[in-house]
Amino acid sequence: MTTLVSLNTVCKSFGGIVVADHISIDIHGGEILGLIGPNGAGKTSLFNLISGLYPVDSGTITVAGKPLDGLPMYQRARLGVARTWQHMRLFASMTVLENILVAPRDYPGEKISQIIFRTKQINSAEQALCERAMSILHRMNLTSIAHSNVSDISFGQQKLVGLARALMNDGDCLLLDEPMAGVEGNAYETMKTIVREEAAAGRAICVVEHNVSFIKDLCNSAVFMARGCILERGSVQTLLSSKTLADLYFGT
Numbered sequence: 001m002t003t004l005v006s007l008n009t010v011c012k013s014f015g016g017i018v019v020a021d022h023i024s025i026d027i028h029g030g031e032i033l034g035l036i037g038p039n040g041a042g043k044t045s046l047f048n049l050i051s052g053l054y055p056v057d058s059g060t061i062t063v064a065g066k067p068l069d070g071l072p073m074y075q076r077a078r079l080g081v082a083r084t085w086q087h088m089r090l091f092a093s094m095t096v097l098e099n100i101l102v103a104p105r106d107y108p109g110e111k112i113s114q115i116i117f118r119t120k121q122i123n124s125a126e127q128a129l130c131e132r133a134m135s136i137l138h139r140m141n142l143t144s145i146a147h148s149n150v151s152d153i154s155f156g157q158q159k160l161v162g163l164a165r166a167l168m169n170d171g172d173c174l175l176l177d178e179p180m181a182g183v184e185g186n187a188y189e190t191m192k193t194i195v196r197e198e199a200a201a202g203r204a205i206c207v208v209e210h211n212v213s214f215i216k217d218l219c220n221s222a223v224f225m226a227r228g229c230i231l232e233r234g235s236v237q238t239l240l241s242s243k244t245l246a247d248l249y250f251g252t
């Protein structure tokens with residue numbers, strides 16, 4: 001198995017709050033790794049460090065062998081780091097399709113010289129992006145709402161749009177931050193299917209999720225975090241059958 005995402009002794013503190021304390025994790029292509037732990041454990045912070053929202057204090061992160069150190073978010077996205085957000089961050093006044101089209105890895109026509117001299121290529125690249133976005137929506141059974149305003153669709157559909165936007169990156173690393181929170185019914189099943197398909201396509205996927213049955217269903221293994229530390233890595237079943245970890249997680 002190829003290691004696609006690698007964190008090596010990553011540390012990060014905000015003042016006195018330690019969110020990452022010498023974190024080392026490898027995620028292989030095709031793997032779905034669950035990241036579980038109580039509120040405030042540092043799970044989302046880890047995603048923020050990988051995606052470049054915050055710089056690490058020390059340690060290294062590589063994706064497909066390329067170091068991300070010091071790179072801003074957009075350059076990490078270009079290297080194949082894609083993520084969803086706990087609070088979706090969709091553009092409320094835009095359509096579903098427009099929300100997805102903001103997120104390819106490269107935009108055609110970013111340079112003024114291309115816009116002037118290569119209009120045809122830009123048009124066909126934009127057409128290809130549009131087709132790609134529609135094919136992702138098709139996989140999610142959402143083509144009928146492609147032109148709906150994103151604020152007019154259901155919460156579960158909005159969560160899927162957040163995932164669709166991340167999939168536009170087509171990268172090696174997919175970070176899913178609480179994809180199932182508030183999602184039920186068809187959207188829940190679709191989310192599971194798509195995440196499985198993306199792993200089967202060889203991506204390294206990490207899921208932060210409090211929905212334990214989703215994690216049990218989907219993840220090959222899981223990491224248990226608390227107070228910025230990894231306490232244990234193993235199967236979800238094993239982690240949750242540990243009384244110490246269950247006590248920490250559920251506060252029982």
Ligand SMILES: Nc1ncnc2c1ncn2[C@@H]1O[C@H](COP(=O)(O)OP(=O)(O)OP(=O)(O)O)[C@@H](O)[C@H]1O
Pocket residue numbers: 014017019037038039040041042043044045046
């Ligand atoms: N930018 C920041 N500045 C200061 N403190 C922060 C910052 N980001 C996160 N924290 C703190 O770091 C700790 C870990 O937060 P984080 O969101 O990573 O936890 P989490 O495990 O994802 O929790 P939850 O399951 O509730 O989403 C929390 O105490 C949080 O308040």
